[in-house]
Amino acid sequence: MKKKGWLTLLASLMLVFTAACGGSGGAKTPEGGSGTTSEGNGEAAPKQDTVVVWTYPVHGKYEDELKEHVADLKEKYPHITVQTEVLSWAEGPKKFDVALNAGNPPDLYFHAVDGAYVDTGLALELSPYITDEIKNDYLPGTLELGQIQGKQYGLPLYQSLWAWGGNKKILEEAGIDWKAIQENGWTWTEFKAAAEKLTKKLPNGNTQYALVTDGTSLDFMEMLTRSNGMPDVLNDKGEFQWNDERILDTMTFVSDLMKAGHLPAETAAITPAKRMDLFYAEEAAVVSKAIPYYDVMLQNRAKDIDSGTVQGAKIEFVLLPVPHNDGAERKTSMFGEGYVAFKQKKDKGEEHAKNTFLIMEGLSGAKAGNSANELVLPFVRKSQAEFYEGKGLGTESTIKAAEIFANFKEIPVTLNLDADASGNQKKFKEQVVKPNIQALFSGEKTPEQIAQDFKDKGKQILGQ
Template identity: 40%
Template sequence: MKNLLGGSVFTGMMLVALTACGGDDAEKQDVVKVWTYPVHGEYEGELKESIEEFEKENPSIKVEYEILSWAEGLQKFDIALNSGSPPDLYFGRPLGKYKETGLLVPLDDKLSIDLNDYDDIALDHMTLEGSMYGLPLYQYLHVWGGNKALLEEYGVDYEKIQSEGWTWDEFYELASIGEQENDQGDPQYGFVFQGVDEELLDHLARNNGIPYRMTEKGVQWDDEKILEAMEFIVKLRDDGIMPAETAAIDAAKRQEMYYNYQALFYGRAIPYADAMVQLRNQEIQDGVTEGEELDFVLLPIPHQEGQEEVAQGGAEGYLLFKQNNADDAHVENSVKVLEHLAGEDAIGKTSSALALPIIHKGAADNYELPLSPENTVAAERLASSVLPPNSISSELAAKDDMFKTQVVVPTFQGLISGELSPEEALDKFKSEAESANYQP
């Protein structure tokens, strides 16, 4: 979802109604500022239409929106927030560091809509310490995927995996089949995952009995379970199931290898990969794109034997922020805009476009997902097993985010590149976990 459009800006002109003689009964519209992202390919057009509809129904409110780039938007927002001048509405998920500023506004007593229409898991992911700070636009899922033609060629029962899940050992056995040379003479791997971030370790840790990196007791990535996850990753690399150069593989390269039949399984994917693959197939048929057609198979993340399978997911939507000089009337107007931008129609269009579970009852009756039947079943099963949000305090959540950025990412880079052994990486986690910076 972070690769479709660059940043662009639409700023609605503030309308000032003046009398013909320049009288002093002039009226000014209340301007609500929205910062968002290119959520999907048609999102900006849909957003513009939605705003125009809202402004017709609420002529005293003007909505200014800005589309941030995925690459630079988060930093821009952090700067604005830390300077005390965030937009009224921001697209994202509530984080402890946002709450710590005192500018993130709880919605518990401000909403006029029926929250019973929204999915409970999605709503949970818009809360911190028992208070709701935003409305979800969609519930995202991070999944693994497979090349259907190769899976069928090797006799892999992927529908059984979709319905029942699989263990690390089962995944390893199947992925070993894919390690060979493809028809073009290029190396083919059993599994390809981007190595420029820590996501692979996070996926496997969650599926080895460590659902959260941080709890009220402190950092949890300091025992044998995280060591087992790191040892498994190194085994995949050393046995040739994953490319030796995984540390340098980003999302674009991973996708390219999948399209080129160099990966039996790959991650991270999202359900929308199904629609993306079908679009690419059509472009190949039309002569617009070169390559071989393929079909995407949506798969769960494998779990360690004896551990519970955990789906990777959460929710994102619009959060409410308050500038230091905003009055109650302005906050009320901002809430109206928020309810509109994360309402039934917006959820239906966005979820359908992204092939994500539709989290609003009304929208679910009017929109369908562009997924194959088997992938639909798999996505619905995984959506029901997404963990609730971490219940730690906002202060600890901020420390968890800092631990991830300052410790986990560079340590994992050292591990996947071969500079650190699993034992050395564990020692790094342990020593940093004992630092006062990350203690409860």
């Protein structure tokens, strides 16, 4: 073929190639694939991507709030599809653990950071993506709540606060000075004295218990042990704590409450929902655990009672500190909850990791501070506090009490433990603590037997 013919053929092929690429010249995407230009400005449009988010009903309106966040994010990042699933508090953790162990966790999961997640190698370290602007927006000491040993794996949405909650009317009828308790705390001896006044038979033949908790979770025991000088099963140096007289004293305190009838005999079988049913029915003066959000929840319930959609007595909520052992310091269990980022065993690449962080930040920014506002919890970001200034939902007494309780903050030891220690602590709780707490509530084991089992199993699992 003559030279002129070759030039004609080459020009034709170039025209065909240009037409096939929409006249863009086949601009490369960040991952090296073909893309299209954005609005004719010569820049490559981002590649379509999907970010999977597993979360929980963080507060009563969170599912609607989440839809708004997703709509805002779609407008800001049209190339990213956010796929959300709202899990139940009861079954969600199990589902997540199965997915994580299979190497296929969601991109974002609502939870506190955990060293056990890091141990899998699938937790996404955020330092390459988090900007100075984001860091500076966090209030002092709050961004660290999303770190494990100084590395950032999560963005806290709020500072969670665990406490107990009381029925104001029942407390006052029994002569309990709840305002002084909020201010000064109370000891185990003082709580036992109050429990004697709060436990009684009701006119309908039912019992009003001083205290109700569920028998399916560990938070009740974790709060009491922190209030007896034990930050957790391990301390932040990885040293075993639940192996001396302190854990025996704690188990004995609970056992004494059970024997005195201050806790229901069927506590081992009580679910979180049943626990609240007893509180709503005014068959329990105090409930564990409680968070400041219960104030808002009971305000809304009172409105439903007034409208006739809910039957029952209206309850005024009192936020109460967890009582501490007589010789121990008062402590409040506090930690950061928010979104934790993950990659999968079959890694989706750096561009997907960047997109995951964009969505994570979008679900954690100023507008997302509504979760802290709804839950009557401390904000973690300056922009959140400014956005919701003057819009607080809790009563003045609850807000003030939460501020007082925060002065006695005990942060999770898991933020400082290495992955092995954190994983072993979790294993100890699942395999040893849970069945023993059930046995304590049911009366199948004595405090002394449980304390000895902790020592024995601690050697096996924790090596201490």
